[in-house]
Amino acid sequence: MASFAARAGAWLIVVVALALLFFLASPRAEAFCGFYVGKADASLFNDASQVIMVRRDNRTVISMANDYRGPLAEFALVVPVPTVLERSQIRIGDRTLFERIDSYSAPRLAEYFDPDPCQLAKRDALMARKEALPASAPAQDMRDREKALGVTVEASYTVGEYDIVILSGTQSDGLETWLRENGYRIPKGASAALRPYIRQKMKFFVAKVNLEEQAQTGVSYLRPLQFAFEYDRFMLPVRLGMLNARGPQDLVLYVLTANGRVETTNYRTLKVPANMDLPVYVRGEFAKTYKALFSAQAAREDYRAIFTEYFWDMSWCDPCAANPLSPAELRQAGVYWVGDPAGRGGGQPVMLTRLHLRYTRDSLPEDLVFQETQDRANFQARYVLRHPWTGSPEACEQAKPYFAAVSARQEAEAQALASLTGWDLPGIRTRMALSSQAPARWWETMWK
């Protein structure tokens, strides 16, 4: 009953949250958006961050994974949050969760093999083999100092390998000074960027690595941080992260909701160009191809658009690039309405929107604001490889026209790849073992 009411009233529920992410690290260690994980897929994009965001009503769960590679003592994370978080709202997440959700939603290849044109009657028996490739001081003095700077330490916890403090501030200069005096490496200009959040009465979730605890974890990387809170805004601040950004940065955002596709309200949200045929040689280098494709598309939009790479109801997929997340994994990610032992919220679907954004210091003047639409049309970034039949042109009468059609198709594939990635067309033709020249024009063959 309650879930029906929630659904019927979904239009009224305005889905808004705030999760402010802000990575501060030493300039040497190159920065904010260093938190992506995964194997082949995630290593596609350097300087990429991965965030899982679960959002329903005002409840928000954020998970952030990082691949920070600088000295651990210099790692710092500052996330503006709406309220002082309790210890129980913060948790160390599991890195494999990111790998799972990444491989499930990554851009993928589908392969088909042309049937023998001589056996057209058997066409129904077309074997379609679909394969998804991974896309891709003394206490009193300290308190006096804090007072002078207008900074209040609202809470402090040690969670896993992280030492966490929740701060509130009254002046941005004071906060910047406090962070610096307490050993956080933060970039110049931080105070101007912090000011709007302070004036909105936000708190700051600040984490650094506790080296002793880290040594005890037995792993060499930093594990993801998760936190759960309620907030009426549905947004993700990327502005702060640009402070020490040099070039474009990538953000891969997995948004889990109950009703429909998520898009930004203050920037354009586009579907990444997909569902076209590409040359079969791409099979061995899909990661490189998709990387070039995404770079070309992001640059074409002047780094001002956010791309949808995947949107699907997680209860099924066809074909699946990887198994969908289990109810236990979804709950771990923060999808609180799934697999509830008390049976509440059962039956509500889980929708996954995978958004990919590449941005520069100047391309996003405003933090990202999202809305959950009522769109339920599935989308996947899928590229098709069609392997030609390997028989001889002399095999039968139908074989000749078949091979003529194949060359026309391969030319179209080469052009599609060139247009998507910005690669050189003759080079692609060479790779495809087509003639590196453009196809003969009609008059060139006319008198031969």
Next chain:
Amino acid sequence: MEISALTRAAAACDAWRMRYPVLRDARLFQIAFLAALLSIGVLVKDFALRPEQMAIAFAAGIATQAIWIRALRIGHRGLLSAVITCFGLSILLRSDSLWVHPLAAALAISAKFLIRFHGKHLYNPANLGVILAISLLPGAWVSPGQWGQQVVLAGWFVVLGGVVVNRAQRSDIAWVFLAAYLGLVALRVAALGQPWTIWLHQFSNGGLLLFAFFMISDPMTVPNRGSARMAYAVVVAVAAFLWHFELFKPNGLVWALFFCTPLVPIIDRLWPAVKFEWRQPAR
């Protein structure tokens, strides 16, 4: 240079309108402008809108208007405003099904004949259509971010929109609304110490300008008296600002207008004035 060219263009338009009375109807200019806008959106901006959605929406909207005109025997009313409504809905509304656009168009245009006060219809039909669709129909939404943020594009909106609104003789409300809304955004940026690029980003939103020049400035659904119209524009601007920046909800502009529209008959009753007519008398 551009200004003088525009002035010349406007003068040329006036000359044509003296010769051909049908051109005195400002809606023709509105239709031309909206058609250009929709074309840019679909062809260049990848609006998630299917051609068949547009076609069915226009068919349903025009048919609804024709049926009501026939049923109520008001032959002097034409189909132009229905066309404008269908353009507005096509530009703003998104859906994953085929029936949302035509249904919204039919409901919005029917409301124009059914919900009337003092001889005026209450709601701007495109505004009502959008609200009905996103609140009542499943699978309908508005994509406020679809425009991108090209300042050049915004500039064209302002200039061309300005021309259109001047033709409609009730231009004041669009400018007062824009001044009030953007003024509030500027105050917020200053108060929070945000960079001014945020203000520019808000300013260069196609949705804001479309709203100012084609929705709130609909001369049939605003107060008749000039001073009352100004006050009304400010009220809508404040409501939209609060919706967007205090409640953090999307689509503040259309919701604000929807909630403020019932004030119009009250204002008209308290401060009466002459009602607007689309066809301007010959000068």
